[in-house]
Amino acid sequence: DQQVKQNSPSLSVQEGRISILNCDYTNSMFDYFLWYKKYPAEGPTFLISISSIKDKNEDGRFTVFLNKSAKHLSLHIVPSQPGDSAVYFCAASGGGGSQGNLIFGKGTKLSVKP
Amino acid sequence: EAGVTQSPTHLIKTRGQQATLRCSPISGHTSVYWYQQALGLGLQFLLWYDEGEERNRGNFPPRFSGRQFPNYSSELNVNALELEDSALYLCASSLGGWVWEANNQPQHFGDGTRLSIL
DSSP: OOSEEOOOSEEEEETTSOEEEEEEEOOTTOOEEEEEEEOTTSOOEEEEEEETTOSEEEETTEEEEEETTTTEEEEEESSOOGGGOEEEEEEEEOSTTOTTOOEEOOOEEEEEEO | OOOOEEEOSEEEEOTTOOEEEEEEOOTTOOEEEEEEEETTTEEEEEEEEETTEEEEEOSOOTTEEEEEOTTSOEEEEEOSOOGGGOEEEEEEEEOOSSHHHHTTSOOEEOOOEEEEEO
């Protein structure tokens, strides 16, 4: 049973436009959510996180939105750049039995075209 | 500041052998986590160590084990290797301490060890 879902395996966006990556979760006990970016042959790189007590967190071009009632979060990248092309993973933690570990989605491959 | 480092980069073993993977966390981090990324399965949590103790483990058999040393580096040992153990093994570290602190600290990953079982 997948507790964190990224339903779009891929997304293509024009340079300069907004990229919106989506993530849904099923476990209402999750209280901390993260986004990671992964290039081929490298480990995931931490991008941005949000605690369940907030509904928005910004860091430069990256903004994460959390909708707890819908159990949905999204990552907005504005403006998108070709260097943003990578696989993006959503992750969550805090549910019963998951202390200290992250539950990952399967990723969305973002392609930003010049 | 050095990131999380893992060794070796690649490891080739045969069925039934044992594998040892190593991880050095970011300086100042006391928590170390191990994940497996098998083909098509995404990242799966294996083990979490903090202050030298195992804090939690994922749904993996006991032949997956590890330890954390006084300098907070960690080893992952996989005994009686099976073909399905072929995967990328990722180590991550974070500021540690109490469970509720660890739940709200981002984990920072190394580049992994690619384990291939022939």
